[in-house]
Every structure is written in structure tokens, then in C-alpha cells.
Amino acid sequence: MTHSSAHRSWRDALVVYRQAPVIAMLFLGFSAGLPFLLVFSTLTAWLRDVNVEVAAIGFFSWVGILYSIKFFWAPVVDRLPLPLLTSALGQRRGWMLLAQVTIATGLVGLAHTNPLDGLAAVAGFALLVAFGSATQDIVIDAFRIESAAEEVQAAMASTYIIGYRGGLLAAGAGALYIAALASWYWAYLAMAALVGVGMLTVLMRPEPQRSSLGVQLAHEPRVRAFLRTSRGQPRAWRHLAAWTIGAVVCPFTDFFARHGRKALWLLVFVGIYRISDLAMAAMANPLYIDLGFTLAEIANVTKLFGIAMSITGGILGGVLVVRYGIGPMLVAGALIVALTNLLFAALAVIGDQIPMLIVTIIGDNLANGLASTVFIAFLSSLTSRAYTATQYALFSSLMTLPGKFIGGFSGLVVASQGYMVFFIVASLLGLPAVWLAWRISRDRSLVPANEPATGQAKG
Incomplete structure (x- = not known):
């Protein structure tokens, strides 16, 4: 079958969103996104609101290290059965429910802790939430990959991203509104109650066959x-x-055995695919502020257009992968992420202009939403279903480390060369990813031609 004849109709591409495994990822994505801000920006807002010293608040950023080292305990999650839970629910659902109980317990503990009297206790409960959250991420990724065929993975990644954004909204704006109207105690108790969304999904969905x-x-x-x-x-x-x-x-040996000498190139590709947007992320807000945009303008534009475009990009990425296959969209995703970074360079030149800020936010979030969906589908195709949790945890950790490391030097580049040069350099950083995406997309052993689905996904 030729590549062109393998294209599916737009109707077939959209129908995939009606499948039960795809819909389930909307709620599991919400469950994954909910705890993230509750141990980061929402928590730091609470600490500063009650006059905890800024120097002490800074150390809470170390909580995020747990998300970057989750591959260390992924093999345990992948293979170790849990007493009672595994026999009752299965390996994936048992671990997912345990992770969610851990998150809820940590959030209830935070609600009952006074930061001024027990900052160490706040740190302890925050670490508990982060550990449960990182563990849940491991299991959800494995559950997603094992629950449906490869041709459905992009759509599942798309609904996962939408749900994840909803979780971020609840933990960010939602928690802040509750804290303003009632108290931080009720804000964190409400967030603990919302963990029930994920728990109900775990109880309603079947265990993947393995x-x-x-x-x-x-x-x-x-x-x-x-x-x-x-x-x-x-x-x-x-x-x-x-x-x-x-x-x-x-x-680890399975991955290298399956891909041989290509394995190292694949790992390099995983590490650099998102290097362009991750390297520039830390300088986006400083750019807005230095140009003269008010905090209200930044918040309104990023919430209104940013979230809408991120969701739109995620849906579009899922549809386009089903329609055209992973290979072409992998190249397109890498290219548009690199190109949209040039919008920030243009904004730096044009200055304090709301229309240009809107265009920049739309382009950046649309590109990132699309590229993230496509890349998650690609990583899922690389992952052996015998070792889903361990291999995907390794990929997702490797995916962010190079970009975050380079991003640490972003302030030095801006200070010496200015914003325009920095964002041009950030855009150029994405070109190796575009080239590797093109090379990989031509290798049918890595990215097979898109074929029409031969059967429905499970459940």
C-alpha cells in the first residue's frame, strides 16, 4: 500500500475520540495534572500569603526533583505486585489507586498544617504528594500504552493533555479562588476531594491485558x-x-536489542525533540514583564488564548496522526515548535503590543500542544508492552533533562545578548530535532506507514 492510500478519512480520524479508552484518558489526565501545581506555584503562593520568608520558599522547588528521577522506582511499579490491590484490581489499577490515595493523604495533611508553625511538616507532605504524583504518572503512561492499539495512542495522548490542563486549572485558579473566598484549609481539602475523579476512573475501567x-x-x-x-x-x-x-x-537491554545501533540515535532524538521550547520557557514571563505588559494582561492572555490553543493543538495533533501517521507529523511538530519561537523574537522587537502578544501565545501553545501529542504517540510506539512503565518513565525523564539544563543558562544569554538574539538561538536549537525527525520518519522499522485500523481498541 502506498503512503497516500494509507491516509484515512477525516471522519475516521475524528471517530477515534468516541472510543472508551480515549475518553478515559481525559479523566486520568485530570488526575495527573491536579497535584502538580499544588506542590509548586499554588503552594508557594500559600506560603508567601502567610508571610513565610522568600528564601525558605525557594527551597521548595527541590520537590520537583522527584518528577525527574521517577525512572529509579519505575521498575518496582512495573513489576512488583501489591498485597490485596493487585489481586483485586490488577497491576496497573492497583498501583494507580495506591498513588492516588498517597496524593490525597498528602493534600489532607497539607490542609491541616500551619506553615508558620510547621514548615518542615509542609515540606514532608509536599514530598508525599509529589512522590504519589510521579508514581501515578508512571502508571498512567503504562496504562495508556497497554489499553489500546498504536493507532489510537495519539488520540489518547490528546485527551490526556486536555484533562491535564483541566487539572492544572483546578489546582491553579480553582485553588486560589477557594482560598480567597474561604481559606487555604478548604482549598487543599477541595483538591484532595478532586483526587476522587481519578479513583472513580480506575474503578470503572478494566485492567489492560498483559x-x-x-x-x-x-x-x-x-x-x-x-x-x-x-x-x-x-x-x-x-x-x-x-x-x-x-x-x-x-x-534497558530490550530497547537496545530491538533497535541495535539506532537505539543511541533514538535516545538523542528523545532528548532534543523538545529542547527548543524547554530552553526558552524560563525567559517567556521575564520578556513580557520587561516589555511593559501588566501581570493582569499576561494572565488574561495566557489563560484565555494559551489554554484554548494548547487544547486545540492537542486535539489537532491526535486527528492528524490518525489521518497522516506519526512520521510526517513528527517532522511537522519539531518544525513548528522551532518556528514559533521566532514569534518571541518578533515580540521583543515590536514591544508592548497586545495583538502581537496574543499572536505569540496562540502560536506557541498551538505548536506545543500539537507537538506534545505527536511525540507522546511516538514514545508510546517505541515502548515495549512488556516493560511499559520502566521504558516510558526513562523516555519522559530524558525528554526534559537537556532542555531544562540548557534553560538554566538562558538568563546569561539574555543579559549579554538581549531577548531577540536569545529567542533566535532557541529557535535554531530546534533544527537538529527537525533533521532527526525527518531521518526517523523515513525509517519504516521505527515509524511504519500509517495503515487503516483493523479492529477496535479494547474496552
Whole structure:
């Protein structure tokens, strides 16, 4: 079949959003987005509102480290069964419910803590929420990949992003409104109650079909080889070592075995695909402020147009992947992210003009929403369904680290060269990703041609 004949109709591309697994990701996305701001900007707003010292507030940014190192405990989440929960709900749903209970517990603890009297307790509960949130992210990614076929992954990523934005809105603007009308106590209790959205979704959706841990380990050549050579050793030690090989070593060796020499290029690509927008992110708000936009203008434009365009971009990305396939859209996503960074350079030249700010926000959020959806679908296609949690956690961590590291030097570039030069440089940083996306899109072993769906997704 030629590539052009593989294109599906627009109607078929849109119908995918009616499938149950796709709709479920809307609510799980909300559950994933809800706790994020509650341990970051919303929490720091609360601490400053009650006159906690700014120097102390700064240390709370370290809570975010848990999100960047989640791949360390992803193998445990991927393979370790939980007492009672796994037998009752399954591996994925059991861990997801435990993570959500952890988040709710941390939020209730925060609600009952006075920052002025127990700042250490606030930090402890914030870490608990972040740990539960990062763990939930691991499980949701695995649940999403295992719940439907590859041709549905982009649509699921799209509804996930929409739900995630809704969670951010609830934890950001929603919590602030409740705190203003009532108190921070009721704000955090309300957020704890909203964790129930994810819990209900877990209870209503079926567990994805996957082989049992024993069956998976039995098919691992490295595990079988170890068991053969370790006969005579204590039984408990052999089982623990076999589990460690299967849960920790095999996910990484599997990726390199499947892709060979291409594996290193794929990891480089994962690391640089979003480097352009992540490197410039820290300088967007300083640019607005230095140009003379008021905080109210920035908030109104970014909320009204930013969120709407991010959602639109996510939906558009899901439809276009179903219509044209991952390969072409992977190139398009990398290209438009790099190009829309030039809008910030133009804004830096034009200055305090609301219409140009609106155009910049629309372009940036539309591009990021589309590119994020396409890239999540691509990462899902790279992930082996035998090791979904571990491999995807590695990909998602690698995806953000280079851009965040380079972004740390963004202020130095702005201070020495100015905003216009900085955003042009940030745009140029995206060109290697465009080239690699083009090369990868031509490799049918990595990005197969888009074929019409042969069956419906599960459930």
C-alpha cells in the first residue's frame, strides 16, 4: 500500500475520540495534572500569603526533583505486585489507586498544617504528594500504552493533555479562588476531594491485558540463563535476583536489542525533540514583564488564548496522526515548535503590543500542544508492552533533562545578548530535532506507514 492510500478519512480520524479508552484518558489526565501545581506555584503562593520568608520558599522547588528521577522506582511499579490491590484490581489499577490515595493523604495533611508553625511538616507532605504524583504518572503512561492499539495512542495522548490542563486549572485558579473566598484549609481539602475523579476512573475501567510476571520472566533469556547457572543457591536469593534482572536490566537491554545501533540515535532524538521550547520557557514571563505588559494582561492572555490553543493543538495533533501517521507529523511538530519561537523574537522587537502578544501565545501553545501529542504517540510506539512503565518513565525523564539544563543558562544569554538574539538561538536549537525527525520518519522499522485500523481498541 502506498503512503497516500494509507491516509484515512477525516471522519475516521475524528471517530477515534468516541472510543472508551480515549475518553478515559481525559479523566486520568485530570488526575495527573491536579497535584502538580499544588506542590509548586499554588503552594508557594500559600506560603508567601502567610508571610513565610522568600528564601525558605525557594527551597521548595527541590520537590520537583522527584518528577525527574521517577525512572529509579519505575521498575518496582512495573513489576512488583501489591498485597490485596493487585489481586483485586490488577497491576496497573492497583498501583494507580495506591498513588492516588498517597496524593490525597498528602493534600489532607497539607490542609491541616500551619506553615508558620510547621514548615518542615509542609515540606514532608509536599514530598508525599509529589512522590504519589510521579508514581501515578508512571502508571498512567503504562496504562495508556497497554489499553489500546498504536493507532489510537495519539488520540489518547490528546485527551490526556486536555484533562491535564483541566487539572492544572483546578489546582491553579480553582485553588486560589477557594482560598480567597474561604481559606487555604478548604482549598487543599477541595483538591484532595478532586483526587476522587481519578479513583472513580480506575474503578470503572478494566485492567489492560498483559502476561503475568511469572510468564514474562520465563520468556526472558537472561533470567533463564541466570536460573540455570545459580542452581544450588538459596531459593529466596535466586527469586530476588531473577526479579531484579527481569524488572531492571531487561527493560534497558530490550530497547537496545530491538533497535541495535539506532537505539543511541533514538535516545538523542528523545532528548532534543523538545529542547527548543524547554530552553526558552524560563525567559517567556521575564520578556513580557520587561516589555511593559501588566501581570493582569499576561494572565488574561495566557489563560484565555494559551489554554484554548494548547487544547486545540492537542486535539489537532491526535486527528492528524490518525489521518497522516506519526512520521510526517513528527517532522511537522519539531518544525513548528522551532518556528514559533521566532514569534518571541518578533515580540521583543515590536514591544508592548497586545495583538502581537496574543499572536505569540496562540502560536506557541498551538505548536506545543500539537507537538506534545505527536511525540507522546511516538514514545508510546517505541515502548515495549512488556516493560511499559520502566521504558516510558526513562523516555519522559530524558525528554526534559537537556532542555531544562540548557534553560538554566538562558538568563546569561539574555543579559549579554538581549531577548531577540536569545529567542533566535532557541529557535535554531530546534533544527537538529527537525533533521532527526525527518531521518526517523523515513525509517519504516521505527515509524511504519500509517495503515487503516483493523479492529477496535479494547474496552
